[in-house]
Amino acid sequence: MYTDLKDQLTAELTAIEEAGTFKHERVITTPQAGRITAGPAGRDGAEVLNFCANNYLGLADDPRLVDTAKRALDERGFGMASVRFICGTQDLHLELEQALSAFLGTEDTILFSSCFDANGAVFEPLFGREDAIVSDALNHASLIDGIRLSKAVRYRYANADLADLRTQLEATRTQNDGAPARRIVIVTDGVFSMDGYLAPLPGICDLAEEFGALVMVDDSHAVGFMGATGAGTPEHFGVSDRVDLYTGTFGKALGGASGGYVSGRAEIVALLRQKGRPYLFSNSLAPSITAATLQALELVEGSAELRATLFRNAELFRTRMTEEGFDLLPGEHAIVPVMLGDAALAGRMADAMLEQGVFVTAFSYPVVPQGKARIRVQLSAAHTEQDVEAAVRAFVAARAAVQG
Numbered sequence: 353m354y355t356d357l358k359d360q361l362t363a364e365l366t367a368i369e370e371a372g373t374f375k376h377e378r379v380i381t382t383p384q385a386g387r388i389t390a391g392p393a394g395r396d397g398a399e400v401l402n403f404c405a406n407n408y409l410g411l412a413d414d415p416r417l418v419d420t421a422k423r424a425l426d427e428r429g430f431g432m433a434s435v436r437f438i439c440g441t442q443d444l445h446l447e448l449e450q451a452l453s454a455f456l457g458t459e460d461t462i463l464f465s466s467c468f469d470a471n472g473a474v475f476e477p478l479f480g481r482e483d484a485i486v487s488d489a490l491n492h493a494s495l496i497d498g499i500r501l502s503k504a505v506r507y508r509y510a511n512a513d514l515a516d517l518r519t520q521l522e523a524t525r526t527q528n529d530g531a532p533a534r535r536i537v538i539v540t541d542g543v544f545s546m547d548g549y550l551a552p553l554p555g556i557c558d559l560a561e562e563f564g565a566l567v568m569v570d571d572s573h574a575v576g577f578m579g580a581t582g583a584g585t586p587e588h589f590g591v592s593d594r595v596d597l598y599t600g601t602f603g604k605a606l607g608g609a610s611g612g613y614v615s616g617r618a619e620i621v622a623l624l625r626q627k628g629r630p631y632l633f634s635n636s637l638a639p640s641i642t643a644a645t646l647q648a649l650e651l652v653e654g655s656a657e658l659r660a661t662l663f664r665n666a667e668l669f670r671t672r673m674t675e676e677g678f679d680l681l682p683g684e685h686a687i688v689p690v691m692l693g694d695a696a697l698a699g700r701m702a703d704a705m706l707e708q709g710v711f712v713t714a715f716s717y718p719v720v721p722q723g724k725a726r727i728r729v730q731l732s733a734a735h736t737e738q739d740v741e742a743a744v745r746a747f748v749a750a751r752a753a754v755q756g
């Protein structure tokens with residue numbers, strides 16, 4: 353029986369390899385950090401500067417978090433072996449939920465094993481056939497999948513395009529045999545990860561008000577560092593009180609381990625505890641991760657220094673790369689796309705960068721539009737000024753090597 357399928361899958365894998373889109377994983381033998389040892393599987397790695405992690409605040413190997421995680425292992429054990437509602441809720445889970453609510457300025461928070469799960473949980477219990485979900489075309493895959501799990505009518509608007517958002521919202525007014533949608537939610541990433549662009553939240557909130565819609569922001573690429581206190585893109589734009597629902601991850605700036613959340617209106621969170629399927633049917637966050645993430649949040653709240661370092665590095669990189677004649681997408685975020693256009697060129701550049709001791713990743717179609725291939729650089733507070741300068745020099749040398 354398997355023989356036929358095996359041949360089909362082998363052919364599919366070969367096609368991926370031939371298309372040049374096969375994802376080969378590099379193996380890291382150090383903690384995640386600004387400087388790591390990494391190499392192809394089965395071979396010795398080399399020390400490289402890492403410019404492609406979501407480790408925005410450099411907390412992934414922070415000794416304070418490691419210590420806290422160790423202490424939690426001693427005091428609260430290794431795992432919960434239960435979902436939250438059976439016997440998987442420790443004091444730590446409640447503390448983290450309360451701390452996040454305070455940090456984001458929301459009424460309540462519910463934890464998940466990942467933000468992927470948070471986005472998989474949030475739509476189905478809240479939105480049914482008579483409702484409307486209006487979603488940005490470039491939203492994260494987990495939002496797209498989560499929205500698919502609900503029976504609501506789906507609307508898609510062009511990336512960050514308020515005119516198109518209005519058009520889609522107008523369509524919700526007649527969706528139920530000429531009658532308006534019962535509930536409407538506008539869903540957007542706070543930051544779009546391939547471009548580093550921010551969602552136009554003030555305009556989105558205005559339209560939401562006009563059309564009686566809720567606003568939901570997945571702030572995974574912003575929580576912990578965007579905004580004056582790190583509370584994310586709604587804070588950055590001064591619209592925190594107009595956002596009804598946040599989702600986000602602990603797997604990026606907030607220590608980078610794992611876990612995610614939905615935060616916002618109390619009744620929504622309460623309903624998700626009763627009906628959110630990834631909450632009801634998937635294991636609780638491990639105690640060590642919960643405790644250390646709680647501390648990551650305290651570190652972020654207690655110091656603006658990490659955020660300042662991150663943005664200083666991002667600005668330095670943008671300035672220096674522009675001086676060297678590279679084509680960057682404009683912006684302020686720590687995601688800095690270096691535009692190369694051609695997919696093969698972007699791939700060769702990334703390889704040449706690695707030879708220069710700098711780990712970056714090339715992205716091409718279908719992840720980004722045809723002809724818009726790029727290297728996505730991600731800055732971190734873990735980088736020193738010298739690291740950033742070394743990355744710029746590596747880009748210059750790689751360009752020379754590739755252009756031959």
Ligand SMILES: *Cc1c(COP(=O)(O)O)cnc(C)c1O
Nearest residue numbers: 466467468492570572601603612
């Ligand atoms: C990274 C990311 C996720 C997934 O987060 P995990 O916790 O790793 O599952 C979800 N949404 C967005 C916008 C992301 O950038």
